[in-house]
Amino acid sequence: MKRKRAMKLVLACALTTAVLSGCSSGGGKGAGEGAEAKGVNATGFPIVQEPVTVNAFAAKFFANADWNKLKLWQEYEKKTNIHINWETVQKDALKEKRNLLMASSGYPDLFYASAFSKSDLFKYGKQGVFLPLNEYIDQYAPNLKALMEKYPVIKKGITMPDGKIYSLPTLYDPEFRSVFFNTPWVKTEWLTKLGLKEPTNLDEFAAMLKAFKQGDPNGNGKPDEIAWGGVGTTGIVGYLRGSFGLGNHGNANQYVDTEPGSGKIRFVPADPRYKEMLEYIHKLYKDGLLEQDIASVKSEEIDAKGTAGLLGIVDNVDPAAIYNQKGYAGLPVLKGPHGDQLYTYIGSPLGNIGMFILTDKAKNPAAMVRWMDYFYGEEGIKMFFMGWKDDTYKEESDGTVDYVDAIKNNKDGLSLDQAVSQYLIWPGGYYPGFVKQAYFKGAEGLPTSVENSKKADPHVLKPEEIWPAFNFTTEEQQELTTLANDIETYVTEMRDKFIVGDAPMSQWDDYVATLNKMGLDRYKQIYQAALDRYSKSS
Known part of the structure; x- marks a missing residue:
């Protein structure tokens, strides 16, 4: 959550209220479920009558x-009667340690913040190593169940092809609009100095960039301004694709959307509109209006330019949060050459879905689902992100909260993240639970970010149009992994080459032919099967 680029993938959802057809549909039980549920209070605290100990593995940030x-876990143990014996590993070493545990059968009762892939969830679920949670959710997770009923996309996104739910996710409140937005930020001081208004279409956007590059808006007499500053070409492609009618179901399935009219899967990077967009971006690059090392520049290099105030447009979160540069505003959604004016660079409310997993070693799954469900409800969310009133946070008469001064201005020189992490675990953005604007104090929750999202609202995809990342069967995933490795790597490589001019657009037909030889038709068929299941699911 510290960098918007880290969460691309992330976010928006179906906001329509629907009646969930029962979490027990397609569900299964862990061994001896009836016995396991004994001693579990259905509501209130403690969760269990007699104290229990659970072995858990989790990834954490430094x-x-x-x-x-x-303190978070110590205080929660007092409420629940559940003691967690934590084994943790730094996030960078997570994959290796997690795989070793699974290979040796030395895995714990609970995996928390362990980011299992969807393919692993399905594989270990089918093997019986990961417990299906459907019926436990139905009986012991009222907070999560309510969210699933309100936002059907959640259930669709966490249900595997066999109809079972093997894990609980990170969720982002669909009402927390700014956490879903990746729109770039423009330096309004430069607009004012150059007598410019915010652009509304592609021609005005190019003219603005040109003025930034040539008009010396920082007034130092040097041509040191960078009109568009960003790491990689993903940001500008994402920002502009809706202006070309691309990405009509959001960003969670990055390379596919649906063909207008037919509703069938379309591979976006082979569409003529995508070619047209790359031609436009290439002209911007050729005219010197983009960072000239955009395909290879390191983040620290862009950070240095941003901190020095040299970026007309920042392709990241609010520069006030990362560069201490105030006076930036979100860019508007631009109208494209065919009249399209959509904001499609937006994900679903589902973060990583493999963040809370109970294994076949869990002695009381019902209790642990109740334990986790607290953090999908208002009281638990507040404790998870803010801690304890008058200890870690203060509360104003209007109900707004903020951290105490000892955390915000730590006497030992700790950053906010470091200070908060002496009590809580959310800094770094690696956890299951529900992220709400009222309690999230990262860059996406700043007032400027909230206003930025409101500016884009009239042109954003409808919530029901936005897909979560699809789930695949084991066989589909195995085949797709091989296909995607070749196809998506080639797409990224050629996207950059087309933009910077290392490959002329006259090679477009050869590029598409190569994709077809790589198995693009089969790639699309697999996604079509996943879409068909998604569309039919309740």
């Missing part, structure tokens, strides 16, 4: 304190 001594 700033987090020892989880076995962390």
Whole structure:
């Protein structure tokens, strides 16, 4: 959550209210479920009558304190009667350690913040190693169940092809609009100095960039301004694709949407409109209006330019949060050459869905689903992100909250993330639970970010149009992994080459022919099967 680029993938959803057809549909039970549920209080605290100990494995960020001594878990143990014996690993070493645990059968009762892939969820679920949670959700997770009923996309996104739910996710409140937006930020001071208005279409956008590049808006007499500054070409492609009618179901399935009219899967990077967009971006690059090392520049290089105030457009979160540069506003959604004016660079409310998993070693799954469900409800969300009133946060008469001064202005020189991490685990954005604007204090929650999202609202995809990342069967995933590795790597490579001119657009037909030889038709068929299941699911 510290960098918007880290969450591309992320976010928006179906906001229509629907009646969920029962979480128990297609569900299964862990071994001895009836016995496991004994001693579990259906509501209130403690969760269990007699204290229990659960072995858990989790990934954490460097700033987090020892989880076995962390106040969050100590206080929650007092409420629940459930003691967690935490084994943690730094996030960078997660994959290796997680795979070793699974290979050796030395895995724990619970995996928390362990980011299992969808293919692993399905594989270990089918093997019986990961427990199906459908019926436990139905009986012991009223907070999550309510969210699933309100936002049907959640259930669709966490249900595997066999109809079972093997994990609980990170969720982003669909009402927290700014957390879903990736629109770039424009330096309004430069617009004012050059007598420009915010652009409304592609021609005005190019003219603005040209003025930034040539008009010396920082007034130092040097041509050191960078009109568009960003790491990689993903940002500008994402920002502009809706202006070309591309990405009509959001960003969670990055390379596919549906063909207008037929509703069938379309591979976006082979569409003529995509070619047209790359031609436009290439002209911007050729005219010197984009960072000239955009395909290879390192983030620290862009950060240095941003901190120095040299970027007319910042392709990241609010520069006030990362560069201490105020006076930027979100760019408007631009009208394209065919009249399209859509904001499609937006994901679903589902973050990683493999963040809370109970294994076949779990002695009381019902209790642990109740344990996790607290953090999908208002009281638990507030504790998870803010801690405890008058200890870690203060609350105003209107109900707004903020951290106490000892955290915001730490006497030991700790950053906010570091100070918060002495009590809580959310910094770094690696956890299951529900992210709400009222309690999230990252860059996406700043007032400027909220206003930015409101500006784009009239042109955003309808919530029901936005897909979560699709789930695949084991066989589909195995085949898709091989196909996607070749196809998507080639797409990225050629996208950059077309933009910077290392490959002329006259090679477009050869590029499409190569994609077809790589198995593009089969790639699309697999996605079509996943879309068909998604469309039919309740």
